[in-house]
Amino acid sequence: MIAVEGQEVAVHGPGPVPLTLSVNGKRFNAELEPRVTLLDALREHFDVTGPKRVCDRGECGACTVLIDNRLVYSCTTLAIESQGKEIVTAEGLGGGERPHPVQSAFVNNDAQQCGFCTPGFTVATKSFLDRNPHSNDAEIAHGLAGNLCRCGTYRGIHGVVAQMTGREPKGNAGTTMIAARAAASPKGDA
Amino acid sequence: MPADDKYTYPPGDERTYIGRRMGRVDGTAKSTGHAKYTYDYNPKGVLYGAFVRSPYAHARITNIDTSEAEKVPGVKAVEIVQKPGSEIHWAGDEVVAIAAVDEPTVRDAVRAVKVEYEQLPHLVIDSQEPPHNIPPDTSPFGLDDLQDMARNQVPTAQMVKEINERGITFKPEEAPLDRMPPDIANAVKSAKQKPAEKKPPTWYKPAAAETQGDADAAFKAPDMVISEGVYGLPVIVHCCLETHGAVSEWTDSDHLLTHVSTQYVSGIPGQMAEVVGIPAANIRQVQENIGGGFGSKFGPDRWGIYSAKLSKKAGGAPVKMMLSRAEELEVAGCRPSAYARVRVAAKKDGTLTAWDSFGWGTGGPGGGGSPPIPYLIRDRVPNYRIQWTAVVNNIGPARAWRAPNHPQACLITMAALDDLAHKLGMNPLEFFKKNIELTGPRANIYIDEFPVADALMGWSKRWHPRGDKTSRSIKQGLGMSMHTWGGRGHQSECDLTIQPDGSVTIKMGTQDLGTGTRTAILAVAADTLGLTPQQITLLYGDTRYPMSGGSGGSTTIGGVSSTTLRASVDARDALFAKVAPALGSTSEQLEAVKGQVRVKGQASKALSWKEACAKMGAVPINAHGKNLGGRDPLMNSGVGGVQMADVSVDTETGIVRINKMVAVQDCGLIVSLETAESQCYGALIMGISYALFEEKVMDPTSGRMLNPNMEFYRLAGIGDIGELVVHMMVNKYDSRGVIGLGEPPVVSPGAAISNAVANAIGVRVPMLPLTPARVLAALGAQKGENA
Numbered sequence: 001m002i003a004v005e006g007q008e009v010a011v012h013g014p015g016p017v018p019l020t021l022s023v024n025g026k027r028f029n030a031e032l033e034p035r036v037t038l039l040d041a042l043r044e045h046f047d048v049t050g051p052k053r054v055c056d057r058g059e060c061g062a063c064t065v066l067i068d069n070r071l072v073y074s075c076t077t078l079a080i081e082s083q084g085k086e087i088v089t090a091e092g093l094g095g096g097e098r099p100h101p102v103q104s105a106f107v108n109n110d111a112q113q114c115g116f117c118t119p120g121f122t123v124a125t126k127s128f129l130d131r132n133p134h135s136n137d138a139e140i141a142h143g144l145a146g147n148l149c150r151c152g153t154y155r156g157i158h159g160v161v162a163q164m165t166g167r168e169p170k171g172n173a174g175t176t177m178i179a180a181r182a183a184a185s186p187k188g189d190a
Numbered sequence: 191m192p193a194d195d196k197y198t199y200p201p202g203d204e205r206t207y208i209g210r211r212m213g214r215v216d217g218t219a220k221s222t223g224h225a226k227y228t229y230d231y232n233p234k235g236v237l238y239g240a241f242v243r244s245p246y247a248h249a250r251i252t253n254i255d256t257s258e259a260e261k262v263p264g265v266k267a268v269e270i271v272q273k274p275g276s277e278i279h280w281a282g283d284e285v286v287a288i289a290a291v292d293e294p295t296v297r298d299a300v301r302a303v304k305v306e307y308e309q310l311p312h313l314v315i316d317s318q319e320p321p322h323n324i325p326p327d328t329s330p331f332g333l334d335d336l337q338d339m340a341r342n343q344v345p346t347a348q349m350v351k352e353i354n355e356r357g358i359t360f361k362p363e364e365a366p367l368d369r370m371p372p373d374i375a376n377a378v379k380s381a382k383q384k385p386a387e388k389k390p391p392t393w394y395k396p397a398a399a400e401t402q403g404d405a406d407a408a409f410k411a412p413d414m415v416i417s418e419g420v421y422g423l424p425v426i427v428h429c430c431l432e433t434h435g436a437v438s439e440w441t442d443s444d445h446l447l448t449h450v451s452t453q454y455v456s457g458i459p460g461q462m463a464e465v466v467g468i469p470a471a472n473i474r475q476v477q478e479n480i481g482g483g484f485g486s487k488f489g490p491d492r493w494g495i496y497s498a499k500l501s502k503k504a505g506g507a508p509v510k511m512m513l514s515r516a517e518e519l520e521v522a523g524c525r526p527s528a529y530a531r532v533r534v535a536a537k538k539d540g541t542l543t544a545w546d547s548f549g550w551g552t553g554g555p556g557g558g559g560s561p562p563i564p565y566l567i568r569d570r571v572p573n574y575r576i577q578w579t580a581v582v583n584n585i586g587p588a589r590a591w592r593a594p595n596h597p598q599a600c601l602i603t604m605a606a607l608d609d610l611a612h613k614l615g616m617n618p619l620e621f622f623k624k625n626i627e628l629t630g631p632r633a634n635i636y637i638d639e640f641p642v643a644d645a646l647m648g649w650s651k652r653w654h655p656r657g658d659k660t661s662r663s664i665k666q667g668l669g670m671s672m673h674t675w676g677g678r679g680h681q682s683e684c685d686l687t688i689q690p691d692g693s694v695t696i697k698m699g700t701q702d703l704g705t706g707t708r709t710a711i712l713a714v715a716a717d718t719l720g721l722t723p724q725q726i727t728l729l730y731g732d733t734r735y736p737m738s739g740g741s742g743g744s745t746t747i748g749g750v751s752s753t754t755l756r757a758s759v760d761a762r763d764a765l766f767a768k769v770a771p772a773l774g775s776t777s778e779q780l781e782a783v784k785g786q787v788r789v790k791g792q793a794s795k796a797l798s799w800k801e802a803c804a805k806m807g808a809v810p811i812n813a814h815g816k817n818l819g820g821r822d823p824l825m826n827s828g829v830g831g832v833q834m835a836d837v838s839v840d841t842e843t844g845i846v847r848i849n850k851m852v853a854v855q856d857c858g859l860i861v862s863l864e865t866a867e868s869q870c871y872g873a874l875i876m877g878i879s880y881a882l883f884e885e886k887v888m889d890p891t892s893g894r895m896l897n898p899n900m901e902f903y904r905l906a907g908i909g910d911i912g913e914l915v916v917h918m919m920v921n922k923y924d925s926r927g928v929i930g931l932g933e934p935p936v937v938s939p940g941a942a943i944s945n946a947v948a949n950a951i952g953v954r955v956p957m958l959p960l961t962p963a964r965v966l967a968a969l970g971a972q973k974g975e976n977a
Binding site: 033035040043044047049050051052053054055056057059060062089090091093094099100103104106107108110111112113114115116117118119122140141142144145147148149150151152153154155156157158 | 213214216217218220221222223224225226227229230232293294429430431432433479480481482484514515703704705864865867868869871872873874875876879899900901905906907908909911914
């Protein structure tokens, strides 16, 4: 402890300090330097590798997790400041062995290709839907702008949100495409 | 060949999974975060590797001092990558490799290495037009020249021609003949040997002009409508979300286990053996998933090789060497740029008669190959002159980027033709239809696709001549483009085993880039064996399984599907032979459908799959599948696609928004419909991204990339895509067999969007990406002309 402007402030490090995190309902203990990010603690020390390291500076969202149900980029959060809180990653989103319905919707809408952005995207989408249960396209464009995909799976993610909110998907998800196809080809080729 | 007749894909009405939306088999593993990638391997005692990189774009290393780095506590191995005296050709090139107990330590050690350089003049800008009067290089090839051409994907025919004409300075046996395409190897063997000529260093490598007919005369012919313009697109990067990298460990003193993030699992041992110093047979490569490649991840690269070398030095401990985001964008892949000054002529009725272009672009230190301009119509335009100058610069080496050279050729060609259609006063759709025979053998596919695209976009109803004449400041426009790609399947093998308890396993050394390879393999096997995909176990991504080609050039789907079909048919027929007596029939009379083996036409004479397999006795059935390579009739080459874009352009801010895009795509027989559609959606989005946002911005002074991060190297986000419509030409071209799809749909978006912007604002924005600054500059230039 040191005194700063008359107040006692705890000093951690610079060497490793004992640390306990609660991740997906399990407790993890480690001795880590205070500078270690939550992302690196999860991936390298606890082998929780759903959150990915992609940009490593809060630009792409591949490391997205929930802390006490709040959406955060774990690459720009320190492990040490995440103690005493409930951390949920894509692996724990469903609350058990089963996938969360949002994650199943990612499969149903084929909203993934290489899949490297997907775990972060599922967490972000779940949280977005909690906050926007009746979302429109403008809200999706804004609310999910913090996650980037390189393979180009956004059309499928629109489908996920549509399915979860009971809306007709925009564009040609499944049946609408077949209707368009029938209109385009009088004999039908399907 | 009648003996081969049994190897056919089931007809349309007998398919349960092939050509249907069956769902991605690995979907849940990915969406729940359980899928493991190279970046996720954390073996016990893993060390972290990193490189000391050159801060200069062009320099000679004069001294390297690693002594301070070696003293950093926790450093376990240091290797010099490039010795003093070596010449560096791009910023970020690897100089020293270090492994340490954790990442902060290895970063400290990298900072402690002292490297001295002699700086040399560099060039990192390529958009300026090179001089037109440089004579083509006719000096004989050295080995380095040959390697440059190969690295830059110069087309085989062009390489053969140049080798024949220019000769070589080395002995043929000095070249890696066994790793070269046979035509090139033969050309090298028969080439004239000449003494090496001392070549002055040059930034420009012009190729000899290619001509057909008489272009000059054709442009001078009476009543020609001629359009001129400059078009181009800059170097962009792959930006794989999983950066390049590898985790390697020595399991004993002469066996290496490596996890390279790669598009070519089977090819890794052969590419590492010599440099690592053990036989390829002693190297095992394993990869479950790969977080993006797009053409940039075929070799082990320095990170693969040095993860192994550092591991050896550290007593075999695993070494994880993943690039940082900045390294990924700076050194691990770029798509060559292409620019061209184009003149094109047509008769007043729209008949295209002549093409003349002076093009240039860079693929980095080797210069790069020339894109196939004019795209689609090159063989059949009656008169052309095509000139190309490769710009040799210090931007870093090019890597294959999804459909190498095609998006560049497509943008330059389709924009020039769209401008010509405007000058002719023609609707571009009518102009393309008028000249469609120039596209050659695939003309009929485009003719089939045009009305589908037209209906889905409402083109004929909504198209207006160039320049939205409404009074709004936001202008709307439509644009279109067409493309092709080869996509013949690669060589591939697999083992399919049926056990007496009915379980089925397929082993294949392939990889799934997220394209749906696993899903496709299981669709083919399930439909052939009458099972569900869930009843079949697929083991892949490991060099312990039979070889399968690299996933590049849209070759995977043809390769793995044909191989799987052949193994499935052979295994099924072997099972039929065992089961026939029990059903009182012959094997020719049996079929495997809906989880049963039964006599055709007699539903009562049936055994469940499990009962049937029990008749095998104790010996499993194993069938080795091996496709026939390029001549396998189960696959084919050459697809056609048409795309249309609807955009809005804010003429006050210069911002371009995508309203809607339509992709109509053929790929022969479609194996996995849902993942095929996803490929097209993804290609449209990737296309929107390079059309509007992406550019590797280089600083001419420092020679370094200015935007090596994901904030300033912008990718399209979910709000940038508009409405996307994909139409696969299902059941239309099944008789052609399976053809690859990865590349083709990413070719056209840049051209279609550029044409739509021109249609909206009434003026061509010559260069991609269509940034607000470029749009406003084009509008400003137009205003100036009209003033």
